[in-house]
Amino acid sequence: MKLFFEDRIMSWCDSFDIFDEIGRKLFRVNADPHGRKKLKIYDVYQRNKSVATIKECDEKVSGVEIKHGTRFVSVVRRFVSRLFRFFDLGFMGWCARGSFDEGNFLILDANDRTVAKISEGSNVDHCLMRCIDTLPEFTLHSLTFTLAIDVQVSESQCSDALAINS
DSSP, X not given: OEEEEEOSOOOTTXXXXXXXXXXXXXXXXXXXXXXXXXXXXXXXXGTSEEEEEEEEOOTTSOSEEEEEXXXXXXXXEXXXXXXXXXXXXXXXXXXXXXXXXXXXXEEEOTTSOEEEEEEEEEOTTOOEEEEEEEOGGGHHHHHHHHHHHXXXXXXXXHHHHHHHHO
């Protein structure tokens, strides 16, 4: 299954729609109106039922927390070393590897099998789009993990740009 949304620098202030490969709106992502670092995902076909929440962890724990409904799923954490960067998805040994700054990465299970491929591309209107190509049974997991990674990558890109311009 493929999911698409307009690609941009993600932030905790964004609200946008997620579409399937034939253009049907599947999910709505809403930012918290009170300015907290929190995104809620609504399923359009379940009468806009809230199906997931992504929020920044408190100061004691770095990362982004994911819940599906009221069930805790994981905390997504970024790891950087001299040799490589990856995200520990905190879910059944899953991780994400790839070129995060360019928007191209894989979500891998504990056995290094690809669960989802995330890439950037253009649509017919030449808008930059993000594509999540995932196994159907992991649609919501792939979407929430991708958004949790994007928020963390965007924040580091913004802080890097501020440091360079200072």
